[in-house]
Amino acid sequence: MFIILNLYSMTNSFLIKCGCYFQYQLNSFMLFICVIMFFFMLIVMLSMVYVLTYKGIVHYMGHKKSKAEMWAFVFSSLALLLMGGPSMSLLFEYSSQTEVGIIVKIIGSQWYWSFEVSNLMEEAISMYMNPLEELNVGNSRFLEVENRLVLPSGVLVQFNITSSDVIHSFALPTLGIKVDATSGLLTVLPLFTKKIGTHYGQCSEICGMNHSFMPFCLEVTMFPSFLYWVMSL
Ligand SMILES: [Cu+2]
Structure with missing residues (x-):
């Protein structure tokens, strides 16, 4: 055995x-x-x-x-x-959470993250790190991305996390999340937060050459702002 x-x-x-x-x-x-x-x-x-x-x-x-x-x-x-x-x-x-409001599919790839809000957007958002020369005063080094994901506060969100190649780790310290993104496995993670603001995360599993340069950014906002963001996509 x-x-x-x-x-x-x-x-x-x-x-x-x-x-x-x-x-x-x-x-x-x-x-x-x-x-x-x-x-x-x-x-x-x-x-x-x-x-x-x-x-x-x-x-x-x-x-x-x-x-x-x-x-x-x-x-x-x-x-x-x-x-x-x-x-x-x-x-x-x-x-087996049944009262889920929004389902977000998250895929880690070498070396970026893509996010897809089920039923609300046609194309996934790919988050690549902004080059250092494009940073403005007040921006966070190695954390800014070109597209951000907006989520409403006070709504139960379900993250479905997976990877398209090697193991990555979806780590978001300000919301207390750190989950491995493994190819072939779908990790389901419910999130209920009222922490309005910008939350930065990074890959936390060494996944290759650009492992340190694949951050992601979530904005938790009030529900109307979230709807406005969805309409503007
Ligand atoms: Cu990674």
């Missing part, structure tokens, strides 16, 4: 490096294998319990020390279930 999982992770990282879309199918296939392994191990364990309990080894469990071990096992399993249950349901809730 460990050999298979190791082989899987090695193949996976190789495919990620190649930026291959086959990686998604491989993930689904490995999930299928893991489910089969889980049920196989469950059957083996249950049959062992059956053999130990009913085939003449019952007296072993009656021993005082073994009883203590058994209760320790039961309590620690219960504690794990108590911790795991809420976090699993939270994860499930997190990925």
Whole structure:
């Protein structure tokens, strides 16, 4: 089992490096294998319990020390279930947000970001860094881009983040976001913010020669300003 999982992770990282879309199918296939392994191990364990309990080894469990071990096992399993249950349901809730107002598709590429607000714009916005010689007084060095993305405040936005080549990282410190953009995987991230203003972000995963020069910029505004921006596109 460990050999298979190791082989899987090695193949996976190789495919990620190649930026291959086959990686998604491989993930689904490995999930299928893991489910089969889980049920196989469950059957083996249950049959062992059956053999130990009913085939003449019952007296072993009656021993005082073994009883203590058994209760320790039961309590620690219960504690794990108590911790795991809420976090699993939270994860499930997190990925199935239904009240999403705006969906933004974000694609990291070598070496720029492109943004597409679903159903609202026909073409994606590509954000390339402004050359240093075009900067004005007061502009941020290595952070200004030619096109900005405008988002409304107080509306639940869903980011669908992916990459078209190598792994990038969508990092926006002022909004507390840092998510890997991986080719072949779609990372869904809900964002609800009322922090009106300009938010600068950068790629935070070394992705090649111009890794340091692929910033992006989001403007969080009031809803009417957002509508005005959409109309002007
Ligand atoms: Cu990058």
